[in-house]
C-alpha cells in the first residue's frame with residue numbers, strides 16, 4: 147500500500163495501530179527504521195541556523211525530535227483522535243510535562259481523589275512547593291465537584307477507571323464543568339487504551355498514557371505519551387519537555403511501535419480473560435468484595451457504550467480476613483507474578499497499600515477507598531484455565547477464617 151492509497155482518517159483503530167503515522171524510508175523498509183542517533187548532521191551552518199529558527203523543518207537533536215519518535219507520536223495521536231502527541235521518557239514524565247506546561251504560581255488544580263500513587267505524590271508534594279494549590283476531589287460526585295472550582299482553577303486531572311479500584315468518572319460531565327471555568331481537562335487513559343475509551347470524544351483537552359502498560363504491552367519499556375491539540379503539544383514540547391528533558395529514547399519508541407501492532411488483539415484477549423477471572427473471583431467464598439467495571443451493578447455500566455467500550459483487564463478485590471490473609475494468598479501464587487505495573491502479557495498482582503499507593507497518606511488512602519486488604523490484579527494473556535487454577539490454589543491457602551467471615555451478601559464493585 148502506498149501512502150496516499152486511501153483516506154487514513156477512515157481507518158478503523160486496529161488498522162491505525164499497525165499503519166498510523168507510517169513513513170516510507172528511501173529503501174522501502176516495511177518496519178519503521180530505528181533512528182538510534184543523538185544528533186542530526188546539518189549540510190552547512192545556514193541550514194543549522196534555519197532549523198533552530200524554525201524556518202526549515204528537519205531534525206536537530208533527539209531530545210527535540212527524532213523520526214522514530216515522530217512515527218510513534220503520530221500513531222498514538224491518531225488512535226486517540228488528537229492532531230498531535232509528545233512521547234515522554236515515562237508515564238510520570240507525561241503527567242508532569244503535561245501539567246507543568248499550563249500552570250504557574252498562584253494557580254489551582256483539581257485532582258481526582260483516586261489516582262496512581264506517584265501522581266498523587268507529584269500533586270500533593272511537588273506542586274505545593276511551587277505555590278500551586280491542589281484539591282483532591284471525588285469526581286464521581288458532580289454536585290460536589292461543581293463547588294470546588296475557583297477563579298484560578300487552570301487544570302482538572304483524573305484517571306478513569308482509576309488505579310487501583312476502578313472507580314469511574316464521567317469525563318463529559320467533568321469537561322462541561324471545566325469549560326465553564328476555562329480549565330483544561332487532562333485524562334490518564336492508561337487503563338482503557340484508546341481502543342476502549344477516547345476521552346477527546348467526551349471533551350478532554352489532553353490525554354496521557356503510561357505507555358509502559360498496554361500500549362507497549364510487553365513489559366520491556368518504561369515510557370509515556372501526551373496527546374492534545376497541535377498548539378498544546380507545541381507548548382509542552384518547547385517548554386517542559388525540551389528544557390526539563392523527560393523525552394523518550396528512539397529505541398523505546400521503536401519497541402512501542404512494535405507492541406502497538408497487536409494492541410487490538412491483545413485488548414480483546416485481555417478483556418475476555420479478565421471477565422472470566424472476575425466471575426471466578428466473584429463466586430469464590432474467600433473473596434469479600436470485587437471491583438470490575440464489567441459487572442452489571444458497577445457504576446461504569448451507565449457509561450458503557452458512550453464513554454467506555456469495554457471493561458478493561460484490571461480487577462481489584464478484597465479477601466475476607468486481614469492483611470495477612472491477603473499476603474498469604476499472594477505468596478502462594480505460582481504462575482501469577484507479584485509485581486507492580488499492568489498491561490503486560492503476564493498476569494501481575496500487587497498490594498496497593500504497601501506498593502503502588504504507598505505514597506498516599508493512610509488518611510488519603512482511606513478517603514479514596516483503598517483498603518489495606520485491597521489486591522490489584524492485571525489479567526494477562528495466558529490460557530485462562532492456568533490463570534484461574536493458580537488463583538484457586540492460592541486462595542485455598544487463605545484459611546477457613548476467610549470463608550467463614552464472608553458476608554453472605556457479597557459486595558460487588560461498590561465504588562460509585
Ligand SMILES: Cc1ncc(COP(=O)(O)O)c(C=O)c1O
Pocket residue numbers: 236237238239262264265305309334336337355356357358368369370487
Ligand atoms: C494509571 C497510571 N498512570 C501513570 C503511571 C506512571 O507511569 P510510569 O510508571 O510509566 O511512569 C502509572 C504507573 O503505574 C499508572 O498506573
